Amino acid sequence: MTFPKASLDVGLLLLRVTIGSMMLLGHGLPKLMSFGEKFHSFADPLGLGPEISFLLALLGEVVCAALLVVGLATRAAAIPFLITMLVAAFVVHGDDPWARKEFALLYAVPALTLLLTGPGKLSLDARRGKEHRLLPF
Numbered sequence: 113m114t115f116p117k118a119s120l121d122v123g124l125l126l127l128r129v130t131i132g133s134m135m136l137l138g139h140g141l142p143k144l145m146s147f148g149e150k151f152h153s154f155a156d157p158l159g160l161g162p163e164i165s166f167l168l169a170l171l172g173e174v175v176c177a178a179l180l181v182v183g184l185a186t187r188a189a190a191i192p193f194l195i196t197m198l199v200a201a202f203v204v205h206g207d208d209p210w211a212r213k214e215f216a217l218l219y220a221v222p223a224l225t226l227l228l229t230g231p232g233k234l235s236l237d238a239r240r241g242k243e244h245r246l247l248p249f
Contacts, residue, residue, distance in 0.1 A: 121233040125235070128231060128232075128235070130222075131177075136173070136177040136181065151166055157203040158203065171192050171196075172192040173196060177189075180231075183232070183235020183238070186237050187230060187231075193223045194224055198216070201217050
């Protein structure tokens, strides 16, 4: 059974808005609101220093999440979002039980999906003519 292209575009819109909003509201904005207290004491899972680690987390969880919501620079925004979640799953929670890794991976999979599919026609990328596929499939 095949579905009309419009169904795919509505599905990608739902995926982008849901995952981006959940990350932004549930994780990114709370980090941003506690910027002063976390900037120098944030976890440093990659050895880059707490300040750089915090800024990279904000990039993935605030900036890129917001870009995914509106579908602007979607594929580029999906990359830091995805990397942030993979670091959370396999580095920050590397020694934790599966249940602790699972949450980050539940964010990583939609980011990977958007990286592969693009944002769909219901996005700012599509309005700008930038919705083309990154990969040849």
